[in-house]
Amino acid sequence: MNILLITEQRDGQWNKTSFETLAAAQQIAAETKSRLTAIVVGKGVASLAAELAATKLDEVLLVEHDLLSSYTPDGYTLALQQAIAQAKPGLVLLPHTYQVRDFAPKLAASLGKGMIGDCVGYRNDGGKLVFVRQMFQGKTVADVVFEGATPWFATFQAGAFRADLVAQGASKAPVTQIAVDLKPEQIRTKPLELFREAKQAVDLTQAQILVAVGRGIKAPENIPLAEKLAKLLGGELAASRPICDEGWLPMDRQIGSSGQTVAPKLYLALGISGAIQHVVGMKGSRTIVAINKDQNAPIFEVADYGIVGDLFEIVPALTEELGKHNTT
C-alpha cells in the first residue's frame, strides 16, 4: 500500500500536529509494509520539504503554486486531487486541524471516497486497519473500518500520537516537485488578513495551578465560588468553551482545541464533563482533579483524583479545608 501524509504549514511555519500524524503514518507504514510519502503544499516552502525529507519516509512531494500561498479550500482540494492522481495512495492521513476540517471531507468526497475523522488511534487487526474515534462527546468510543475502494482518508486528533517519536531517516528521502494546474477563477473564496483579537490578557500556559469551570457551574453568579478557590490556591481561573460562549468568562480563559493548551502542575475541573475539545487542551497537566455529579463523565478518564457529587457542596468544603491548611 502507498500511504500519503498531507502536512500543514502556514506562512512557512509548520503546524506541529503534522509531525504527530507523521509518527502515526511511520508506525502504520512499518506495520503494513507500506511505502510512505509526505506532501508539502504552499508557496516558497521548499525548505520545509527538505526538512521533512530527513525523517524516515520514502519520498516527499512538493506542490507549489502562486494560488496556494494562502490557504483556500478550493485551491487545496484541486491541488491535492492532482497530487493524489499521481501518487496513487491507498491511505491518506492528515492531522485533524481546523484547516483540514475545512477541506479534507470535500477532497475525499470529490473523489467519491469517505473520511474517518478525528481518530484517537488505530489498531491493526491482522492486516485490517481499524480506526478508533470518539462519539457522544467522548462518552463512547467507536471502532470504524473503511468500506469500498481506496484511497481512504483518515485524520488523527492532536495529541493522539507523539511528535517526539518521529523516526529520522538513514539518508535523505528524495523531494519530488509536482506541478499542478490551478486557475484564479476556480477559487471561489477570497482569504483576507489573519488577526488576533485584543492581546490576550492572561497567559494561562504560565499558571502552575488552574481551577476550571464547565457547564456544571450552572449560572454566572456561581463563578465567584470557583474564583475564591483559585485565589486561595494561588492559581488562575479557566473554563471550558460553553462558559465562554455564554459570556460568563472572557474567551481568553478558555482551555481546549479552540482556546489555550495548558499543562499546569494542578488542574481542578469543576463541573466539566470532559468533551474531547476540552480534554485535548489540558490532558498534559501533572495532576488532574475532577469534581462532577456524573460518575460516568469522560473527565474522569484523565483525572488522577475524582469526587462524584454536587460541586456546590464540595467546592465550599474544599475552600474551607484549604483555608485551614494555609493557616497551619
Add this chain to the structure above:
Amino acid sequence: MKIVVCIKQVPAKDAPLAITGDSWIRETDIGFEMNEPDSYALEEALRLKEKHTGEVIALSMGPERVKQTIKEALAKGADRGVHIADDKAHTLDPLGAAKSLAAAIDREKPDLVLTGLQSEDQGFGQTGVLLAERLGLPHATIIMQIEAKDGHLRLKRELEAGWFQWVELQLPAVLTIQSGINKVRYATLKGIMAAKKKEIATVARESLGIAHEPTQRIERIYVPSKTKKTEFLTGTPKEAAAKLVEKLKHDARVL
C-alpha cells in the same frame, strides 16, 4: 435571503447512554434535544432574515421524533420545516447523510445553507463541507461573524490558538457556524402558538433517489477503557474535601 438550516436532533446532554447491539445506543427512555452547535446556526439564520428579510427553512433528518426539534426551530422563528424521514438515519456514513441532505436542499435552491460545526452524537464534523461539495457551492467553516451585502459575504473564520481570518465569498454558499457566535434566543409563547400553523413537509429518505455505497462502517461502539487510574474520594463533601487536600499535599505534592 432564503436560508436552509440543517438541524440534528441528538440525545440530551445528561441522558444516560446504554449501548445496544454493537453499534448504537438504546433510544427508549432517553430525552432528545436540538444539537447545540446547530442552535447557533439557527439563531444566525433568524438574525440574517430579520436584517435582510427572506425565509428560514429548518431541515432535519431522522425518525419521527426529530419533528419535535423542527417544531422548536419553528417556534423560535423559522418559517417552515422539512423532515427527511428515516428510522435508520444514524447508520448512514457522513457522505451518505450529506448526499441525502443535499438532495433535499437542492429542491429549495437556497441562497445560504447553514449547519452547526459538528453534532454532539456522532461528531463527524463533516456535514457542512460535504454539503458544499455535493451542491457545488463555495463554503467557509467555523464562522464567528457574518456580514452580508448584495449577495456578497464577509466572514470571520476562527483558526486555532486565538487566530482569526476574514474571508469573502459570493452567495449561494454553505457555512458552518462556530458555537458562541451569538446569544441563542428562547422560543416565546407567541412563537410556540404561531409554530402550530407552520408547515412541516415530510419526505421519505428513500424517495430522494440517493445512490450511495457506504465508505465506512462502525464495527462497534463501547465505553472507553481508562488510560489513567482515577482515585475516587468518597464520603460527605467535607470528608471528600479533606481527603483531597491530604492527597494533593502528601501524594501528588502539588500544594
